[in-house]
Amino acid sequence: MAKKTPFALLFLFFFFPSFTHPQNLNFTFNGFNESETSLTLNGATILKPTGALRLTNQTTNTQGHVFYSKPIQMLQQNSSNASSFSTNFVFAIVTPSSGEGGYGLAFTLSPSPDFSGAETGQYMGIYNSSNEGKPYNHVFLVEFDTVKGFDQKSEEEANHVAIGINGVLSKELEPASYYSTDRGIKKEMDLDSGDPIQAWIEYDGVQKKVNVTIFPINITKPNIPLISFDIDLTSVVKETMYVGFSASTGQKRTSSHYILGWSFSTNGTAVPLDTDQLPPLPPIEKNSPVTDPKIIALTAALAVVIVILFGMLIFFTCCKRTVKFHEDLEDWELDCPHRFQYRDLYTATKGFKDSERIGIGGFGTVFRGVLPTTGAEVAVKRITRNSIQGMREFAAEIESLGRLRQKNLVNLQGWCKKKNDLLLIYDYIPYGSLYSLLFEPRNGFVLSWEQRFIIIKGIASGLLYLHEEWEKVVIHRDVKSSNVLIDADLNARLGDFGLARLYDHGTMSHTTQVVGTIGYIAPELARNGRASTSSDVFAYGVLLLEVATGRKPTDRSSNFLLVDWVIEYQQMGAIVDTVDPKLGSDYAFDEVNLVLQLGLLCTHQKPEFRPRMRQVLRYLNGDDRLPSPSIQSWGSYDSREEVYSRFLEGISSDTIKRTPCRSSSFSCFSLSSLETAR
Numbered sequence: 308m309a310k311k312t313p314f315a316l317l318f319l320f321f322f323f324p325s326f327t328h329p330q331n332l333n334f335t336f337n338g339f340n341e342s343e344t345s346l347t348l349n350g351a352t353i354l355k356p357t358g359a360l361r362l363t364n365q366t367t368n369t370q371g372h373v374f375y376s377k378p379i380q381m382l383q384q385n386s387s388n389a390s391s392f393s394t395n396f397v398f399a400i401v402t403p404s405s406g407e408g409g410y411g412l413a414f415t416l417s418p419s420p421d422f423s424g425a426e427t428g429q430y431m432g433i434y435n436s437s438n439e440g441k442p443y444n445h446v447f448l449v450e451f452d453t454v455k456g457f458d459q460k461s462e463e464e465a466n467h468v469a470i471g472i473n474g475v476l477s478k479e480l481e482p483a484s485y486y487s488t489d490r491g492i493k494k495e496m497d498l499d500s501g502d503p504i505q506a507w508i509e510y511d512g513v514q515k516k517v518n519v520t521i522f523p524i525n526i527t528k529p530n531i532p533l534i535s536f537d538i539d540l541t542s543v544v545k546e547t548m549y550v551g552f553s554a555s556t557g558q559k560r561t562s563s564h565y566i567l568g569w570s571f572s573t574n575g576t577a578v579p580l581d582t583d584q585l586p587p588l589p590p591i592e593k594n595s596p597v598t599d600p601k602i603i604a605l606t607a608a609l610a611v612v613i614v615i616l617f618g619m620l621i622f623f624t625c626c627k628r629t630v631k632f633h634e635d636l637e638d639w640e641l642d643c644p645h646r647f648q649y650r651d652l653y654t655a656t657k658g659f660k661d662s663e664r665i666g667i668g669g670f671g672t673v674f675r676g677v678l679p680t681t682g683a684e685v686a687v688k689r690i691t692r693n694s695i696q697g698m699r700e701f702a703a704e705i706e707s708l709g710r711l712r713q714k715n716l717v718n719l720q721g722w723c724k725k726k727n728d729l730l731l732i733y734d735y736i737p738y739g740s741l742y743s744l745l746f747e748p749r750n751g752f753v754l755s756w757e758q759r760f761i762i763i764k765g766i767a768s769g770l771l772y773l774h775e776e777w778e779k780v781v782i783h784r785d786v787k788s789s790n791v792l793i794d795a796d797l798n799a800r801l802g803d804f805g806l807a808r809l810y811d812h813g814t815m816s817h818t819t820q821v822v823g824t825i826g827y828i829a830p831e832l833a834r835n836g837r838a839s840t841s842s843d844v845f846a847y848g849v850l851l852l853e854v855a856t857g858r859k860p861t862d863r864s865s866n867f868l869l870v871d872w873v874i875e876y877q878q879m880g881a882i883v884d885t886v887d888p889k890l891g892s893d894y895a896f897d898e899v900n901l902v903l904q905l906g907l908l909c910t911h912q913k914p915e916f917r918p919r920m921r922q923v924l925r926y927l928n929g930d931d932r933l934p935s936p937s938i939q940s941w942g943s944y945d946s947r948e949e950v951y952s953r954f955l956e957g958i959s960s961d962t963i964k965r966t967p968c969r970s971s972s973f974s975c976f977s978l979s980s981l982e983t984a985r
């Protein structure tokens with residue numbers, strides 16, 4: 308904010324119309340002090356020694372008010388129009404260091420400064436359930452909300468500025484932002500960032516328009532208001548009104564709401580605050596005692612985990628040489644799934660900069676980063692959700708997935724939750740995915756058959772571990788070539804396992820019954836939406852065919868379907884002719900034959916005919932011979948037809964689009980819902 312100069316003031320007053328009324332009111336507080344008697348503090352509001360007013364602390368269900376003690380004349384005797392007014396203030400909303408803040412702060416114009424019957428939370432300490440929405444309230448609010456509202460307008464955006472009359476429904480709402488003075492670009496603002504925010508509210512009683520502008524404290528006031536809303540307050544206000552602020556916290560969501568300075572005038576533009584004189588924000592307060600039983604449970608669970616981990620640490624250090632203690636501790640710490648500091652992840656990814664982005668997956672965006680604490684390279688997957696429902700349960704599951712360790716899995720190092728973002732931290736695998744090596748190779752690089760065979764076996768080991776070797780069965784649900792990362796030694800590492808469970812917990816926005824990727828979805832999964840180890844085996848089978856033939860599972864433009872294509876060659880007795888032509892003649896005939904036959908067995912229409920991963924690995928290692936193709940009975944044309952009709956029954960017509968195709972196989976259908984989910 309520019310420092311006020313007499314010239315600037317003259318300038319403002321000269322160009323803004325002033326409406327002279329019998330009782331004009333104007334005041335300016337660049338910070339507040341105890342000798343100030345013209346303010347009435349109510350509820351939880353206190354004056355901090357620094358000179359800041361704190362309306363609420365982070366205690367649940369509190370409300371605080373501050374009002375100018377004298378009423379203002381809003382309606383003049385012989386005038387039909389409500390008085391103009393102008394106000395400038397600086398506020399700050401400080402959220403707890405963990406969890407979400409709420410509920411909000413409102414500039415309030417009301418017939419009385421007494422809100423003894425009011426409720427907290429969404430009622431903002433102004434209304435209660437019986438008077439909310441009633442015209443007799445005569446209340447005008449400009450709300451600075453950090454919680455999603457209840458009406459459709461505010462459902463989308465938690466972080467918003469809204470105009471409300473007599474109730475909690477917004478008349479007008481804008482996501483918190485401002486138009487920057489240079490070039491008028493709209494920039495977002497975080498209301499509950501904890502930083503001081505300047506606000507101007509200007510009502511023109513003749514134009515019958517209210518303008519609301521917010522902007523950071525260190526820039527000049529934008530020329531374009533965030534909200535410019537036509538409203539006639541004449542019918543809303545009473546003859547005299549009280550002006551002030553109100554804030555409340557909720558049952559679960561709490562923030563500290565501060566007012567650092569305030570000026571007001573009914574005679575032209577309010578005196579702009581001198582931001583240099585404003586009091587500083589008090590240092591971050593300690594969290595209020597947590598009362599949410601879920602948080603207590605989670606904290607207790609984490610505490611138990613920490614105690615156990617600590618016990619194990621002591622155990623390990625006893626067993627290992629003391630000289631190595633230091634290193635062990637660090638390695639082990641890194642290995643142990645734990646909650647990462649958001650700050651570290653932010654630094655690691657340079658603030659989630661686009662240049663650090665290495666991919667956009669079905670579940671979120673992936674960034675490369677270097678952890679400032681250890682210097683380790685990590686991949687950070689950021690999943691943005693609309694709601695935190697089910698998040699706490701899922702946190703426990705991630706903790707559990709984080710304990711999975713196998714050389715063919717991408718290790719989940721930890722997680723972090725920040726506002727609506729869930730961040731998952733994985734090992735960084737620099738080489739890229741199997742998909743990119745097969746289909747988008749750089750410099751004409753071709754994976755040799757030998758390498759492909761090792762990769763195939765690696766994925767099988769990883770899946771076997773998930774299915775059978777860990778303490779509980781983990782269904783991957785999204786086995787596909789782009790989820791197989793290849794490390795510098797060309798080892799396959801399966802990623803994204805168990806993540807599809809997010810859908811089950813309803814934490815994703817596109818909740819669909821079936822999760823998977825087109826071309827890899829087993830028929831029974833498409834029918835009943837129930838993923839199983841068999842449906843993972845099916846997807847693995849498709850992957851085998853993909854690796855051997857170098858062709859994608861489906862190509863909708865030419866109605867190509869890999870499984871059917873290989874079956875055709877199989878029926879002609881020339882299955883090995885489907886081998887990737889890029890390999891030339893440089894492959895082991897028996898191995899290619901084995902992989903293709905096994906691919907067909909794994910993609911058998913009937914789950915009970917598909918081998919389990921342990922068996923798959925035995926076939927691949929040559930421990931067992933694959934049953935001969937004649938016994939396998941892939942399913943005749945007719946039985947596939949039957950599968951297809953049952954498939955159709957299981958899925959409602961709006962989730963499935965038929966695409967014409969050569970042979971009538973179930974996988975010729977694209978699940979539109981899945982496409983949006985990917």
Ligand SMILES: *[C@@H]1O[C@H](CO)[C@@H](O)[C@H](O)[C@H]1NC(C)=O
Nearest residue numbers: 331332333334572574575578
């Ligand atoms: C503010 O109000 C006082 C009287 O309360 C008046 O003397 C003064 O001129 C006003 N100043 C402005 C800028 O309106």
Ligand SMILES: *[C@@H]1O[C@H](CO)[C@@H](O)[C@H](O)[C@H]1NC(C)=O
Nearest residue numbers: 335336337339340341342343
């Ligand atoms: C308190 O504020 C009043 C007027 O706003 C001012 O005159 C006085 O000097 C202030 N006192 C202190 C201790 O800052």
Ligand SMILES: *[C@@H]1O[C@H](CO)[C@@H](O)[C@H](O)[C@H]1NC(C)=O
Nearest residue numbers: 350351364365366594595596
């Ligand atoms: C928050 O404010 C309320 C009311 O002023 C008070 O009772 C409570 O002790 C405060 N809590 C903290 C943590 O400061």
Ligand SMILES: *[C@@H]1O[C@H](CO)[C@@H](O)[C@H](O)[C@H]1NC(C)=O
Nearest residue numbers: 328329330382383384385386
């Ligand atoms: C209001 O209008 C009446 C006549 O309609 C007039 O007598 C009176 O002086 C006016 N009052 C003011 C404050 O203008």
Ligand SMILES: *[C@@H]1O[C@H](CO)[C@@H](O)[C@H](O)[C@H]1NC(C)=O
Nearest residue numbers: 422423424425434435437438
């Ligand atoms: C609602 O608030 C009004 C005004 O503050 C009060 O008179 C009334 O008793 C309150 N009602 C309830 C149910 O608390």
Ligand SMILES: *[C@@H]1O[C@H](CO)[C@@H](O)[C@H](O)[C@H]1NC(C)=O
Nearest residue numbers: 509510511518530531532535
């Ligand atoms: C409100 O904003 C509009 C558009 O920028 C402007 O024309 C109008 O003069 C403003 N009114 C007030 C009272 O500031």
Ligand SMILES: *[C@@H]1O[C@H](CO)[C@@H](O)[C@H](O)[C@H]1NC(C)=O
Nearest residue numbers: 385386387388512513514515
């Ligand atoms: C009241 O507002 C109307 C426009 O809405 C304007 O024409 C009229 O002059 C205003 N009256 C006064 C007394 O300012």
Ligand SMILES: *[C@@H]1O[C@H](CO)[C@@H](O)[C@H](O)[C@H]1NC(C)=O
Nearest residue numbers: 308502503523524525526527
């Ligand atoms: C305002 O402050 C923010 C952070 O506090 C800083 O990033 C920004 O550059 C500053 N802007 C100006 C114009 O000083």
Ligand SMILES: *[C@@H]1O[C@H](CO)[C@@H](O)[C@H](O)[C@H]1NC(C)=O
Nearest residue numbers: 320325327328329331574575
């Ligand atoms: C209204 O403001 C002007 C300056 O713009 C001032 O001269 C005048 O005294 C003010 N009127 C009242 C009643 O405060």
